[in-house]
Each structure stands twice: as C-alpha cells, then as structure tokens.
Amino acid sequence: RGAADVLQQILRSRLNHVDFFVVGSYSEGWGNSLTTLDGRTDANSDIDVMHLIRGREYHQRGLCECDGAPEQHELVNGHIQCSGYASNPASTKPGFTLRPALDDVFAGRLCRYPPIALLLPNCVSNISHPVLEALRKVLTSASSPCHVVHAASPDREGEELRVSTSFLEKRMLRSLTTLQGQLFITLKYLVKKVICHKNGFNQQGLKSYHVKTITFRMVDETPVEQWKKENLVSLTRQSLQMLLDCVEKSREQDRQTPDTPDRSRGRIMDHFFLSDAAIYLKGADKERVDQHLDGIMSTLRTVIDRLPQLLQQFIGSLRPVSDSGTFYFHPFQILPDLRPMPFTKSSALQYYQIYDVVRECLVRLSHSDCSPRSQESLTELIARLPDCALSAREALRALACLKFGYRGTAERVVSLYSGHSKFVMRHLSSRDSAWKFCFQFDQRPKLEFLPGALRECFPFRLSDGYYYFYMNFDALLWALRLELRTDRVARAQDWIRDVSEREDSDEQELQVAAFYCSNLEQLREILKKLKMLEAVLPDGLKKRLQEKWHF
Known part of the structure; x- marks a missing residue:
C-alpha cells in the first residue's frame, strides 16, 4: 500500500502533474500477487495508472449542483449517457520478466459521486463504523475524485461512460482485516487459477471484479464474530455459494425474460456501491451468454465439492516470505512513465x-x-x-x-x-x-x-x-x-x-x-x-x- 503511494508520488513529481493515480490491486494492497506478500507483482498481473484528463468534467442530471448551468447527462445503470467515445478503458503496455505490465486508464471527472448504496441512511451493515466513515470521506476528498472511464455495458459501446468507484474500492480493501484479505486472495486464486485458467477448468466469464464484489458482500453481511481463522474454509465455501446464487438467479431471469433486441444479457450481480448498476459476464458473446452461465454454474458446483483439495493446491503454490523479511520495491524499475524529464542543474536532487x-x-x-x-x-x-x-x-x-x-x-x-x-x-x-x-x-x-x-x-x-x-x-x-x-x-x-x-x-x-x-x-x-x-x-x-x- 505504502509502495503504491510512493510510486504515485514519484510519478506525479516527475511529470509535475497531480492528476495521476496508481489504482487497482497494486494500490489496494491485496491481490497483486497470489503467491506471496513480499511486494512482487505476479507475472500475469499488472499495475494500473489512472490519468484524469484536465478540462474534461461531466455532470449528472438530477444530482449536479454546479454553477453555470453546465451540460448534464443521464445516469443509467451506473453509466452516464454520453456518446462518441470508444469503449476501451485502458491502454496496455506489455509486461516482461523484469517489469510488470502497465495499464494506462484515461478518465474524466464527474462533478460528484452518485448515491452510494452502502452509505444510504437506512442501510444496515456489519462493516465497522470507522470504515464507513472513511468511505464517506472518500466522497468529498480532493484526493479521490469521482470519475468516469471509457467503458460501457453490453451492446452500449460508444454511447456511455462508466462511473468508476475505484477509490471507494481501494479504501474498502485497505480496511480489510488479515482474515478478510485472505478470503479475498483465496477467492481470486480460485477464479483466476482454477475456474478460468487454461490449466484449470478453462471456464471463461468470471473476472477479478466479481471476486471483489463478493468479498465486499461477505464483509457487509457476515457478523463480526464469524470472522475467525478457523472459519476461513467455511467462509470461502459460503462466498462461492453466494457467487453461484448470483449466476443461477441471472440464468433464471434470462429464461423468464423475452428475447428482445434491446435486452441486456449477461448481468450476473448488482454493483456493491452503485445501487442501480449491474456487473456483467466478462467477454461473453451475446449469442452464447446462456451457454457461459450454464458452464459457470456447473464449474462452481464442482469447485465447491472439491474445495478442500483445491485449497491444498493453493497452499502448495504459496511462496513464504524469506527469513530476511525482504520487501521488494524498486520504484525506478516499475516506473509507469519512462519518458526523460528535465532535472535541476544545481542544488540537491530530489x-x-x-x-x-x-x-x-x-x-x-x-x-x-x-x-x-x-x-x-x-x-x-x-x-x-x-x-x-x-x-x-x-x-x-x-x-x-x-x-x-x-x-x-x-x-x-x-x-x-x-x-x-x-x-x-x-x-x-x-x-x-x-x-x-x-x-x-x-x-x-x-x-x-x-x-x-x-x-x-x-x-x-x-x-x-x-x-x-x-x-x-x-x-x-x-x-x-x-x-x-x-x-x-x-x-x-x-x-x-x-x-x-x-x-x-x-x-x-x-x-x-x-x-x-x-x-x-x-x-x-x-x-x-x-x-x-x-x-x-x-x-x-x-x-x-x-x-x-x-x-
């Protein structure tokens, strides 16, 4: 976590630009590596950098209180309706053995956050009061601006921009207890390395964001007294069952909904923070959504049945932190922007x-x-x-x-x-x-x-x-x-x-x-x-x- 903050500070100082943010799993403190906790990034993971484009700000109809009567956009399903942008949230720089891949995410400001489900007055949650207060501070802090990225819901590419809650997610993940973090890592391993991986079940459709959402739900719904280390396996099974229930519910709704041209298929769960937004399958063709859902349901049932064996495989893949306690952080090896910058000709170097x-x-x-x-x-x-x-x-x-x-x-x-x-x-x-x-x-x-x-x-x-x-x-x-x-x-x-x-x-x-x-x-x-x-x-x-x- 601290390493990500320092990397962000170095990046901003070099570029003389405060609108760069290190986001994603590297910044969140959990999940950038599924094998160890020594600071190294997994070979198939990356570092995400979000760049807020100066001068680009959007305003939501019904929520905007800005002066000057700016143009306003409808907020539908967690997206503002604004056409003309490609649906491609990130530009990827390749990764190598000695340098992780980097995702550059370009974003525009949104004048304020939409209503956050978890923070609504009548919401009942098992999340601690200090964490809820920290989440409320995110909504008004200049260091965590609300923004939209170039992504859209299925069949809406080029017609809308997605509201990002990355700063709320970072605050939530950084607030996880050790056991909650272990649950998140375990679920991420099962989805990425067992369910979706070519050497596992090779069942596509799920992604890390589904895991993140399920983890948040577990933290929200599970009583504090159940968070005991001896319950990790049962909490993992409960989380997988929650994910399976979401997929089964989606499949049942698909069966009952007429197959109309404007129907949005592949919705499998609600967004944790945005009450009116959905989360969809990853990369599923419209014509094959039902097939993907059936495959995911079958695979999840198998994973739940074989959970003890799969957890033993996970334990075997873990790499213990060395006796020296070495933490790997070489900021100039993983620097997101390698363009040469001028430096002062005199005085001490920063x-x-x-x-x-x-x-x-x-x-x-x-x-x-x-x-x-x-x-x-x-x-x-x-x-x-x-x-x-x-x-x-x-x-x-x-x-x-x-x-x-x-x-x-x-x-x-x-x-x-x-x-x-x-x-x-x-x-x-x-x-x-x-x-x-x-x-x-x-x-x-x-x-x-x-x-x-x-x-x-x-x-x-x-x-x-x-x-x-x-x-x-x-x-x-x-x-x-x-x-x-x-x-x-x-x-x-x-x-x-x-x-x-x-x-x-x-x-x-x-x-x-x-x-x-x-x-x-x-x-x-x-x-x-x-x-x-x-x-x-x-x-x-x-x-x-x-x-x-x-x-």
Whole structure:
C-alpha cells in the first residue's frame, strides 16, 4: 500500500502533474500477487495508472449542483449517457520478466459521486463504523475524485461512460482485516487459477471484479464474530455459494425474460456501491451468454465439492516470505512513465530526479566524446547522486573511469565500495534503494569500454520488440569487481553461489554469475534458472562457456 503511494508520488513529481493515480490491486494492497506478500507483482498481473484528463468534467442530471448551468447527462445503470467515445478503458503496455505490465486508464471527472448504496441512511451493515466513515470521506476528498472511464455495458459501446468507484474500492480493501484479505486472495486464486485458467477448468466469464464484489458482500453481511481463522474454509465455501446464487438467479431471469433486441444479457450481480448498476459476464458473446452461465454454474458446483483439495493446491503454490523479511520495491524499475524529464542543474536532487540523472549518465557514457569537458561534466553529474543511489553512483563512477582510461581508479572505486565493515554496509544497504532501473531509449546505449560479454549484458534489453532496457547496478558492480579482480576470490565466489541459490536472482545477475563462475554444479543451476526465465544468452557469454566448459 505504502509502495503504491510512493510510486504515485514519484510519478506525479516527475511529470509535475497531480492528476495521476496508481489504482487497482497494486494500490489496494491485496491481490497483486497470489503467491506471496513480499511486494512482487505476479507475472500475469499488472499495475494500473489512472490519468484524469484536465478540462474534461461531466455532470449528472438530477444530482449536479454546479454553477453555470453546465451540460448534464443521464445516469443509467451506473453509466452516464454520453456518446462518441470508444469503449476501451485502458491502454496496455506489455509486461516482461523484469517489469510488470502497465495499464494506462484515461478518465474524466464527474462533478460528484452518485448515491452510494452502502452509505444510504437506512442501510444496515456489519462493516465497522470507522470504515464507513472513511468511505464517506472518500466522497468529498480532493484526493479521490469521482470519475468516469471509457467503458460501457453490453451492446452500449460508444454511447456511455462508466462511473468508476475505484477509490471507494481501494479504501474498502485497505480496511480489510488479515482474515478478510485472505478470503479475498483465496477467492481470486480460485477464479483466476482454477475456474478460468487454461490449466484449470478453462471456464471463461468470471473476472477479478466479481471476486471483489463478493468479498465486499461477505464483509457487509457476515457478523463480526464469524470472522475467525478457523472459519476461513467455511467462509470461502459460503462466498462461492453466494457467487453461484448470483449466476443461477441471472440464468433464471434470462429464461423468464423475452428475447428482445434491446435486452441486456449477461448481468450476473448488482454493483456493491452503485445501487442501480449491474456487473456483467466478462467477454461473453451475446449469442452464447446462456451457454457461459450454464458452464459457470456447473464449474462452481464442482469447485465447491472439491474445495478442500483445491485449497491444498493453493497452499502448495504459496511462496513464504524469506527469513530476511525482504520487501521488494524498486520504484525506478516499475516506473509507469519512462519518458526523460528535465532535472535541476544545481542544488540537491530530489528522490524522483534520481531516475533522470542516472539515465542521462548512461547516455553520456555511451557517447564517443572523451574530452576533458565531457569528463568533468559527467563526473559532476554522477557526484550529485545521493547515498540512496549508492550502488548506481559508484557503478557509474567506475564506468566513467573506464571510459576515460583510468582503470586503476576504477579498481579503487569498486574496491573501496566493497571494503566497508559489515555494520556500515548494513546501514548503507538500508538506504540504498535506487539500484534497479528500467529505461526506454530510441537505441541501445553502447558502453564500448566494457569487455565484450559485459558490454552485451549492460544494459539488458527486455524484449526484441520494445526499446525497454534494464540496469541492475548491484550486478554491474559485482561484474566490475570480478573483471577488475579487486575482490577476494572467496568473497566473489560467495556472491556467485548466492545468485545460483536465490529464487529471486534476475537475468543480469545470472548472466554475470555464469560468466565468472568456476564451479560446474553452480553453473548448471545458473543456466537452469536462465532457461526457466526463457533468457537468450549473449553471444559473448556463449563463447565464454564454450571455451571454458566445452558446452
């Protein structure tokens, strides 16, 4: 949760724009990963960023109290009736092993929230009073504006815009107890990995939003005394039965409703917050809605019957948090907007400016200019990086020394950085938070002064089809230590062994470790990990392995 807030703050500061919001599961604190709670995003999950378009504001007929008699729109089924917009709420940027997918959502302001069912005067709920008060504050807070997105109900594409309650959902999810959050994660796993997944029942039609709505209903309707950890299985079964009841009710209504041209099929439950809005099947063809509903009902009954077995599978898929308690948050690796931004030429750098300074340093290092003026300006720029970018700063300093022909100085730089006492290193590590970066360049920066294999590894291109590049400056520092032979052999081999054994080693670390590895068993483990990551070995690394190990 805090990580999402910091990422949002960095994004806003870089772009000098307050109308960017990190939303969705990454911001909500539950469900961005179904395997662990260490900050990492699942491979098939993403980070959602909502951009409120300046100057675009809509007004609801019967609710708007704005001055100036603005144009007003009818609110029907949770959508304002406004034509001319494509029904496509998000623009997706692809995800990679080292960078999650990103959904850019463009939205327009709505002058006020519609009536919220949960907060109506006569509503009776098991949700605690503090949570209800927090939800009421969302309705009037400038930090959680009501908005509409480019999405429509079935057969209404291009004729309406959907009212989003994402800030209410975030507040609700952030208020879940541990047990309620576990219920949500369990249900999300069952829907995404068991019911809908191609390796499960492969039954399409349900989505995460259905799970979110059922979870909210459970929190609303379940008495406080029933929220006990020993009840998690029965609460899960109860939730699945609630979902099944919704689908069965929808199917029965479809049977009883005449098949008219304007009939909206696929409605399976009511919106939790918007009393007059419906939630529909995901991606079901109009002609096959009944078939989808029948399939979902059958699958849900099977899942309920086999729940103990499926929960054991879920438990087996969970990855415990490491003993070190490591929480993964590298904001400059997952930064949603990679466009270069200007930074101040003087005074201390703000944290958000580190990204653009490091990027500029890489660009200058790739230039052929080795003049004294170029050397001086690059040295001054690198020196501006603060201690929280220690690994990046010292790696860049060593690269600059190599570029300008000062190999001995480069050796001293990487040697001094590795020579601190354990206490000092622990202190620096706690502050060194900016050492993994993703950049977007028009062409790959070439660090010609590096040895051939390292030149191929740094920076690392994420995909042939995209100009996204990754830099792990800690891995680069180890590569330089090993290449310049500044570290004790035993210490260097300890790092290589650690990379071979860790489950979170990235491709750059693995490539460096493979290049300098002297233990065949460790090398096999490293190559196995690279194969699992579907990594393509650089030609220089292949040649090295062939010469040294006769692969």
